Amino acid sequence: MPELPEVETIKRQLQKRLRGETILDVKVFFEKIIFSVSDSTFIKDLKKQRVQEISRRGKYLIFKLTDYYMLVHLRMSGKFLIKEKDSINQKHEHIHFIFNNFILAYHDVRKFGRIYLVKDPSIILDKLGIEPLSEKFTLLEFKKILKGTKSIKAFLLDQSEIAGLGNIYVDEALFLAKIAPKRLISAIYDDEAALLHHAIIKVLKKGIDNMGTSLGKGKSNYKNIESLGKNQNELLVFNRENEPCINCKNPIKKIRVAQRGTHYCPFCQK
DNA sequence: AGTGGCCCCTGGCGGC
DNA sequence: TGCCGCCAGGGGCCAC
Secondary structure (H helix, E strand, O other): OOOHHHHHHHHHHHHHHHOOOEOOEEEEOOHHHEEOOOHHHHHHHHOOOEEEEEEEEOOEEEEEEOOOEEEEEOOOOEEEEEEEOOOOOOOOEEEEEEOOOEEEEEEEOOOOOEEEEEOOOHHHHOOOOEOOOOOOOOHHHHHHHOOOOOEHHHHHHOOOOEOOOOHHHHHHHHHHOOOOOOOEHHHOOHHHHHHHHHHHHHHHHHHHHOOOOOOOOOOOOOOOOOOOOOHHHHOOOOOOOOOEOOOOOOEOEEEEEOOEEEEEOOOOOO
16 A cells, blocks of 8 residues: 555654654564564564664655664565554554554455565665665656666566555556656657656655545555545546546546556546 | 556445 | 455565
């Protein structure tokens, strides 16, 4: 579920609530969420750790602690909840981080999320490509990495190329750039690359301004710490199959590209 | 190198 | 109402 704008929103909220707070205890209810250490080590090492800083790289949340880094990837349905002290764990809450005045609960319906506890985060984060909202993501740099023989959609979803884009924002960016998702990278012109570069930054910034995209109605729906996002109300193609294209009024089509449901306008995107 | 298939899970929805 | 198959915002692995 969560892509860069959703993770960024959660990061900002966690930063406000957790910075400077100390983990007093940890309770693990489903240990398969924890990677890189055993659950007993995880609990032992986290006790007395103070949260110094929370940041983001791609779709990873990075908790900088006194002696460790805790990296969290929410995958499809992971989320964090702030609960009252001494409240019991509800269904789908797999880990409780107990602080002085509240509990931070990791909730994940589909259980795909991963939490790593490491001394050196580079082992995991070095695999990620460029950060699309950083100053390094220039048009020149984008053109430099835009190579290979795959489809443009598969390229944009590849976290080792650009870190943080997911299915929603890729479809939205390709629509803005008027490029069909199946188009091969080798067939993209310079002026289109410039449009796409601009579109990627635009859709991500809008997503953050709207505090993320909340689709669907179920318990696995994206929710930041405080509320649902608002970006679902402003999507141009994603989740709009058969609805009219905002440019040409022809129906938006849904096809399969790179094993993902893909929304686009066959008339506007060539 | 790139793609497609399958897997990790649970739940919601549409069709019958 | 119930059952069944399909779908889902992510990503790792494996065979071709």
